[in-house]
Amino acid sequence: MISAIFVDRPRLAVVIALVITIAGALAMMRIPVAQFPDIVPPQTVVSATFPGASAAVVESSIAQPIEAQVVGVDKMLYMKSTSGNDGSYNLTVSFVLGSDPDINTNAVNNRVQTALAQLPQEVQLEGLTIQKKSSAVLQFIMLYSENGKQDPLFVTNYAIINVLDVLSRTPGVGQARLFGALNYSMRIWFDTQRLDNLQLTPADVITAIQAQNVEAPAGRIGARPIARDQQFQMNVQTQGRLTTPEQFGNIVLRANPDGSLLRVRDVARVDLGAQNQDVEGRLNSEPAVGIGIYLSPGANAVQTAAQVRANLDRLSQRFPPGLKYLVNYDTTTFVQATIHDVLITLLIAFVLVVIVVFLFLGSLRATLIPSIAVPVSLIGSFALLLVMGYSANTISLLAMVLAIGILVDDAIVVVENVERVMEEEPNLSPGEATKKAMAEITAPIIAITLVLLSVFVPIAFIPGISGTLFRQFAVTISVAMLISALNALTLSPALCAVFLRPSGPRRGPMGWVLRRIDNIRDGYAAIVGRLVRVS
Incomplete structure (x- = not known):
């Protein structure tokens, strides 16, 4: 016994x-x-951008070729897509519960690559983003200027450079996503009447910018094969891509018969602004930038939320004067x-x-x-x-x-x-x-x-x-x-x-x-x- x-x-x-x-x-x-067991199916998101295209154009030129290839991918449950009038395209593919998110993402990526040649050239230049997505929302964080000295454009880029990477590296965080990102971009505002008088079109300006705003490999001077009396070798460096409004304004559109030059600044106003202003965030009616924190599968929500707050407290010590953060939604509280x-x-x-x-x-x-x-x-x-x-x-x-x-x-x-x-x-x-x-x-x-x-x-x-x-x-x-x-x-x-x-x-x-x-x-x-x- x-x-x-x-x-x-x-x-x-x-x-x-x-x-x-x-x-x-x-x-x-x-x-x-x-709070509950993990019952949310793993998801993979495909994102693309077609600048200037309407929702109907995005649907016909991006959605149809990609979805025709992705449908039927291994262990897929269903998929849904969104085509926006701002030229954005998002496809969310949901997979069987318990499947490996990394394998799912790789399978979707392989299918998307087969459709890449059918996409417009502008979409290919913008690039496609394929990444796994966690549907388990952990926190929503708002960055805002308490004294109003920092505008949303500055706050967005400060978050991208100094905050987003640290939050993404936090153990347990599956994704740190910036909402309403206002990335710095060179904006060129055409004077349409001036363009018409000079018999130019916006496409002519775009072509000139693309031709003259390049990173060109200029080569080396004194590289072999060369005579034995050559003692020095130098790399030739050019100006490369333009960075200031003045440099973009000096781009030559055409040379006139009298020897004068027509430049971009003669037909447009150039300034540094936000790449896209379709989405904006607000906190208590004041401009703010939102960051969504998503939990990775199997992570401890309470510990992850505490580590995110600890990282924010550490980062806030180096914030510019007046820049503050607020965790306005935290699922771990409940x-x-x-x-x-x-x-x-x-x-x-x-x-x-x-x-x-x-x-x-x-x-x-x-x-x-x-x-x-x-x-x-x-x-x-x-x-x-x-x-x-x-x-x-x-x-x-x-x-x-x-x-x-x-x-x-x-x-x-x-x-x-x-x-x-x-x-x-x-x-x-x-x-x-x-x-x-x-x-x-x-x-x-x-x-x-x-x-x-x-x-x-x-x-x-x-x-x-x-x-x-x-x-x-x-x-x-x-x-x-x-x-x-x-x-x-x-x-x-x-x-x-x-x-x-x-x-x-x-x-x-x-x-x-x-x-x-x-x-x-x-x-x-x-x-x-x-x-x-x-x-």
């Missing part, structure tokens, strides 16, 4: 319980914390409140169970055994949850709350039977009484565990999103019951042999309560016996 080993060697049972508890405690410090309430419920449930066990067992020694066995089962469950990639969320913690009443049964059965044997055979030592009691209930404990597992295990095999949502519920209860059964066969018998002692009739209030319980039991048995004889 397995229990006899641990009755004779209680330290072995304690060591096993300590190993389970330590493994669970370490897992509790590392397990991700979330997560922390929910988890806190569930933990309080878990503690209350455990305390109530201990009180009820004490009332019915009538002994502090006997109550101590379930009070030790139940936490071992609950804490140990976290170890397997972490190994399986699950998180501590409202579903798994709710399963633990419900499991307390089930877990305490195993320990109570052991304690009750050991006390009964001690009462009926007071000549037996605690160890012998425990061995005899365990010989009687080992098979029932195993049978009870198997019956309960047959109820909860099938829940883990429910297909679809509903199955994913309740799978952690079933796994948590099943693991806790298995550990509880192990404790009932190892730890509880060892503790019974150490703590329990033969005792006489109960006295005082607890004795009265126990006698009333016995009276109710005997009366119920008498009524059932008579009904059986009559039937």
Whole structure:
């Protein structure tokens, strides 16, 4: 009999319980914390821009070629696209839950590359962006100028250079996205009447800018093969791409017959401004720049949010005077409140169970055994949850709350039977009484565990999103019951042999309560016996 080993060697049972508890405690410090299990399908986003095109042109020239190739990619569930009148195109492809986001992104990228040759030249020059997307929003952050000295254009570029990369590198952050980005760009405002008088078109200006705003490799002077008397070699460096409004204004459009030059500044106004002003952010009616923080799959939301805030606090020390940040939306606030309430419920449930066990067992020694066995089962469950990639969320913690009443049964059965044997055979030592009691209930404990597992295990095999949502519920209860059964066969018998002692009739209030319980039991048995004889 397995229990006899641990009755004779209680330290072995304690060591096993300590190993389970330590493994669970370490897992509790590392397990991700979330509001719900991860039930959002992984997504991949394809983005492109066709400057100046309408939504209909974007749909026909970009959407149709790309979507014709992407449709049917491996493990795809569905896809949706958006074509805007600002020339933007976004395609979101959703994949089967549990698939690898990196593999999905690579598969979409391969399909998009086959359609690249069919896209307009302007779109190819702008480039396509293909990246995995996390739908789990963690935080929304606003950068704003408190004194109004920094305009949104400056704040946007400051965020791109100094803030966005740091937030993207934060462990647990899947993506840091800037909303309404106002990138610096050279804006050329045409004087249409002047262009018409000079018989020029905007396309002529664009052609001249593209021809003269280039990074040209000019080569080297003195490179081999050359005569032996050449002693120096120099790299030729040209001005390269233009950077100031004055340089763009000096671009030559044409040379007139009289020898004069027609430049861009003669037909247009050149200034440094925002590349796109279609989207703007506001905070309390004042200009602001928004940053969205998305959680990576399997990350700890609470720890990630704390690290993001710590990075922002560190970066804010180097902000220009007047530049501030505000976390105006944080999903972890509700997560922390929910988890806190569930933990309080878990503690209350455990305390109530201990009180009820004490009332019915009538002994502090006997109550101590379930009070030790139940936490071992609950804490140990976290170890397997972490190994399986699950998180501590409202579903798994709710399963633990419900499991307390089930877990305490195993320990109570052991304690009750050991006390009964001690009462009926007071000549037996605690160890012998425990061995005899365990010989009687080992098979029932195993049978009870198997019956309960047959109820909860099938829940883990429910297909679809509903199955994913309740799978952690079933796994948590099943693991806790298995550990509880192990404790009932190892730890509880060892503790019974150490703590329990033969005792006489109960006295005082607890004795009265126990006698009333016995009276109710005997009366119920008498009524059932008579009904059986009559039937």
